[in-house]
Amino acid sequence: MLDEEARHDHVDLDLGEDRKLATYSSGERRKALLDHLLESSPDFLVFDNLFDNLDQASRIRLLQELQTLSKSVILVQLLSRPEDLLPFIRQRAYLDVSDLVGYPDYRPPAAISGQERIFSNALPAPAVSYDATPKVLVEFRDVHLSYGNRCILNGIDWNIEKGSFWELRGPNGSGKTSLISMINGDNPKAYGQEIYLFGRRKGSGESVWDIKQRIGYFTPALTDRFRGNHRASHMLISGITDSVGLYVRPTDRQLQLANQWLALLGMETEKDALFRSLTEGQQRLLMCARAMIKHPPLLILDEPTGGLDEASAQLLISLVRKMAQESETAIVFVSHRAEPGLQADHVLELIPGASGAARVIHHNPSA
Secondary structure (H helix, E strand, C coil), rough: CCHHHHHHHCHHHHHHCCCHHHHCCCCHHHHHHHHHHHHHHCCCCEEEEECCCCCHHHHHHHHHHHHHHCCCEEEEEEEHHHCCCCCCCCCCCECCCCCCCCCEECCCCCCCCCCCCCCCCCCCCCCHHHHHHHHEEEEEEEEEEECCCCCEEEEEEEEECCEEEEEECCCCCCCCCHHHHHHCCCCHHHHEEEEEEEEEEECCCCHHHHHHHHEEEEEEHHHHHHHCCCEHHHHHHHHCCCCCCCCCCCCCHHHHHHHHHHHCCCHHHCCEEEEHHCCCHHHHHHHHHHHHCCCHHHEEECCCCCCCHHHHHHHHHHHHHHHCCCCCCCCECCCCCCCCCCCCEEEEEECCCCCEEEEEEEEECCC
């Protein structure tokens, strides 16, 4: 849908507001799409990781709706995490590569906690060097955001300092996506407000490129853009060249750096493998490493564990923690799901108020 909007400036999905689809959170888009499908009175529905990107309240409401719907419509649920299984699903199976096993009485094993892969190699050195970076990378001063008559953000104050590790929380529609878009240069409503990025007020003559070259960014939707025959090592190097794939001959230094990252990820044997042939878990690790390869001053990871199983999610969380501990990069981790072991230094929580605005609560879990 996002590709359709980008190409044709239109999607056949009524969200009830005069806003671009890209300005909505993934959870809001997911709920709107589900409503659109239900209006068509289908004979059956197939859900792929249904609860990803949905907050707890939305999950509860959806569960109740689907329990009623299951009496008249055939529901097929594909899921990565056992705890997301709809309780009224009676026939179950497990997909082992290409084999469907255990049908119709498969029971998932109990969740295994506390097992975390240790990335023993040191974090590779930065691929590039940046000019002097100020202590405060991002500063929001009494920032407001509205679409039509709907107030999304109201009086937001937030400082992201060099080397800090933030988790960004909040229910669907609370403004997390909007907040991030005002940082990475994708939201024109950031102009005219007191937002300072890397020591410079937004709208004071900088280009979007000036902002983006200092920010590493990853969201799972980015993997859809890499549709060519890109090798794993070249995918990493494209993070240095800021391109969708690699179209120039890599230097020896770039190849050496890619090999160091692959060694850290335990993927040395996959360096010449096509990116599209890797498992989803491997692709996510590689894309997070791609976003980090330059050691940007700021790294934003937007729902990076969405759709992953427990083991793959734990691997990714372990990698993120290592990047936070062994670099001066500030990290903002956005997620609806509480990921065990994340251990961010600070939590920024957006809570919608009665007027549709949001208030901010700061925590310091490590204090």
